[in-house]
Amino acid sequence: MKIAIIGLGNIGGSFALSIKANLPEAETYAVDIDAAAIQKAKEQNIIKDGSLDFKEVIPDADLIIFAVYPKLLVQLVSDYAPYLKEGCIITDVTGVKTSIIGDVEPLLPAHADFVFGHPMAGRENRGLEFSSKEVFEGANYLITPTSRNKEENIDYLKKFVKKLGFGTISVITPDFHDEVIGFTSQLAHVIAISLINSDDVARNTKKYTGDSYRDLTRITNINEKLWPELFMMNKDHLVKHIDNFQTQLDKLNHAIQSEDVETMEEMMLESTKRYKDLHNIE
Amino acid sequence: MKIAIIGLGNIGGSFALSIKANLPEAETYAVDIDAAAIQKAKEQNIIKDGSLDFKEVIPDADLIIFAVYPKLLVQLVSDYAPYLKEGCIITDVTGVKTSIIGDVEPLLPAHADFVFGHPMAGRENRGLEFSSKEVFEGANYLITPTSRNKEENIDYLKKFVKKLGFGTISVITPDFHDEVIGFTSQLAHVIAISLINSDDVARNTKKYTGDSYRDLTRITNINEKLWPELFMMNKDHLVKHIDNFQTQLDKLNHAIQSEDVETMEEMMLESTKRYKDLHNIE
Missing domain, CATH: 3.40.50.720 (NAD(P)-binding Rossmann-like Domain)
Incomplete structure (x- = not known):
């Protein structure tokens, strides 16, 4: 062998x-x-x-x-x-x-x-x-x-x-693979890059970070020769996932701006339920 | 004592x-x-x-x-x-x-x-x-x-x-605290909630996740009684941070759609530089 x-x-x-x-x-x-x-x-x-x-x-x-x-x-x-x-x-x-x-x-x-x-x-x-x-x-x-x-x-x-x-x-199937990977991996990278690049460098943010920020930006040490290829090879799925993420972000942003506690609580209960499902927690 | x-x-x-x-x-x-x-x-x-x-x-x-x-x-x-x-x-x-x-x-x-x-x-x-x-x-x-x-x-x-x-x-100062925490903690929570809630539940995504998705959604097991209070108490800073994140997300999304490799590479080189600074890597 x-x-x-x-x-x-x-x-x-x-x-x-x-x-x-x-x-x-x-x-x-x-x-x-x-x-x-x-x-x-x-x-x-x-x-x-x-x-x-x-x-x-x-x-x-x-x-x-x-x-x-x-x-x-x-x-x-x-x-x-x-x-x-x-x-x-x-x-x-x-x-x-x-x-x-x-x-x-x-x-x-x-x-x-x-x-x-x-x-x-x-x-x-x-x-x-x-x-x-x-x-x-x-x-x-x-x-x-x-x-x-x-x-x-x-x-x-x-x-x-x-x-x-x-x-x-x-x-x-190859198409289902690209659909799901566009979500779990590629969208995650798009978000992480956008987050760390939106930091105000003058603030010296690292003195004030907790685990949340470090977790959400862990994948930003990214291979700039590989990932543009991957993003473009899967453009249609990825752009659709970004749109769906955008819909949720807009909804939460709007709830914050209008102090709509009910919608915020609903979204957090939903995210908690999904977290528990992801980690097989009863 | x-x-x-x-x-x-x-x-x-x-x-x-x-x-x-x-x-x-x-x-x-x-x-x-x-x-x-x-x-x-x-x-x-x-x-x-x-x-x-x-x-x-x-x-x-x-x-x-x-x-x-x-x-x-x-x-x-x-x-x-x-x-x-x-x-x-x-x-x-x-x-x-x-x-x-x-x-x-x-x-x-x-x-x-x-x-x-x-x-x-x-x-x-x-x-x-x-x-x-x-x-x-x-x-x-x-x-x-x-x-x-x-x-x-x-x-x-x-x-x-x-x-x-x-x-x-x-x-x-209290105001600088709220500005920086609005970014490192609250924006991170807003993004994580939006990400996991944008999942297509019918897909059974957890069978196809890697570390990226798990990292980006770790904080979605969120206390729905506490966090709406925190978001509203810091609304002005938080909404500004969401806007700045949105600007970066739009830029990357546009680069993907137009297959603008140069912009994607620039954003990835920038995120890598920021990652290394955050983790004190030479």
Whole structure:
């Protein structure tokens, strides 16, 4: 069982660490443009070997995990296509699905099966040095099969990520994935960026913050090369979610301005109910 | 040194726990309308005694800590005024200052000094059972003196909360307090409520959430009796902060819709810079 991880960033590195810990029998190889990252991963003994040249790794790989930016993913699949092993399974970690699937599937040879996936695991910081296997433990995993996928390969990926410690593994359509991720992840990032950027810098706010502000801005240390791509790939869903958020914000803002206690209480009782449902509190 | 804690909820209970741990020589008494809470605090040995009747506690108290809702605070100060000990120091935990100070100060006898304060410590859940002394450790504390306060009593309160483990203790004006808290705490709550209430319940979103959504909605388990009071007491500042947030949200929303990568990148670089400043990262 030979696994190739493409991209030794935070998520790629976390896969390497997690495979090492949970599937010690697997042989993990890596491809990266950064020789130092490969060297470091080898020294840490979390990959067997790695290369700057994909042709040294891809032809033998039974499972390929792409952990790269969406645009790069399309380019690499195009480059790798002639070298893919017969029967290999490919997966990715891209945060938006419909658009990337549309770009990638036409590039694939018939003998390779790309089962698209999305680990819902934190990645506040970039780079291998911030990788950890713990970040996967109990996290949600989303798999978005297409008509091209073999059932056995979808099952294989489910079992594989379960072994890595992921919690709930959901199999959903690419469009539903993009709809729900547009809400839980992308809208959250849009809000967090807007919040921290609306701070009055002259105020030296950090002396006066509590946990609330720190929680709501934790994801503002954001990769400015990746996220605009993701936002644009999912524009329609995301803009709809921003509108729905806006409706609630307007309602609460209006209730505050008109001192409408009843509406404020209703909205807070509703948010409390939803909080408890989210956290399975009776 | 006799301390009276008025209200054995989450914050009052945390004060009792913290005083017990950090100032073992102090004698702590409590007043509450809930006999069971007093009984429980006595059994836990975190108060020396307590009473449903404030007249049994207040006349001997050197330091009184009000940990009650704003409207109730005004009522209780009015009730307690004739019974306050000569030279006693009073403080509170109210999240908005200008309005409460205006209501409370005219009720005070000349021989009692009310130094208004605000512990910036979490209180996701209501009630004594969620109290902890750890929640105060390293947290910010805001003191908002008025012309009525004696310098020595402001110093006393500073030293007192420092001993309880609070981190940065800032002395600021009531209006600046309300301006900055309107941003770091109240705006954050407004956003979090609007976000979770904009969820499509039929989607069963919790199966697809990552840390981002959980972080941004952590404060939505909100006390619907307290927060409308706080919002209205600070309406002018809060509405201004919502407007500033709205400006940033509109800008990012427009950039997404028009696929304006440059503006998105700029906003993300700015948010990353602010994140690093907030967390003292180089």
